[in-house]
Amino acid sequence: MKRKKLIFILTTSLLALMYMGGGTRYFVEFNEMSDIYIALQFPRWLHPVLGITKFMAVISLITILFNIKFNPSWLKEWTYAGIFFNGSLALMAHQMVNEPFVLSIPAVMVLLLVIISRYTWDKKNLTD
Numbered sequence: 001m002k003r004k005k006l007i008f009i010l011t012t013s014l015l016a017l018m019y020m021g022g023g024t025r026y027f028v029e030f031n032e033m034s035d036i037y038i039a040l041q042f043p044r045w046l047h048p049v050l051g052i053t054k055f056m057a058v059i060s061l062i063t064i065l066f067n068i069k070f071n072p073s074w075l076k077e078w079t080y081a082g083i084f085f086n087g088s089l090a091l092m093a094h095q096m097v098n099e100p101f102v103l104s105i106p107a108v109m110v111l112l113l114v115i116i117s118r119y120t121w122d123k124k125n126l127t128d
Helices: 003-028 030-039 046-065 073-096 101-120
Strands: none
Touching (some): 003 030, 003 046, 046 073, 073 101
């Protein structure tokens, strides 16, 4: 297995697992997440919407990981863009309310994983 393909598989899998865990947390710990969103100065209704979009991103990441054809390439690109924007905005939100940087580490991890996953995602490297 090529090194680039292995890096792609690992980073995309970790990203999907992080998003699955994050999306699940949005619903399992509903009240705690609502309080966090209030502390970040976001409206309460936003976190269930983001929870649903995280599950949608996981489905799209799985189609990218397994090279499933029913997901068009433009939607795959939008998945990467959406995850990047979500991670960027999460990082900025945590820093703007002066939270300790340690609370921003998951957002930094998402940003690194999405950049590496997208960089290593290349059709010719996934066909061997």
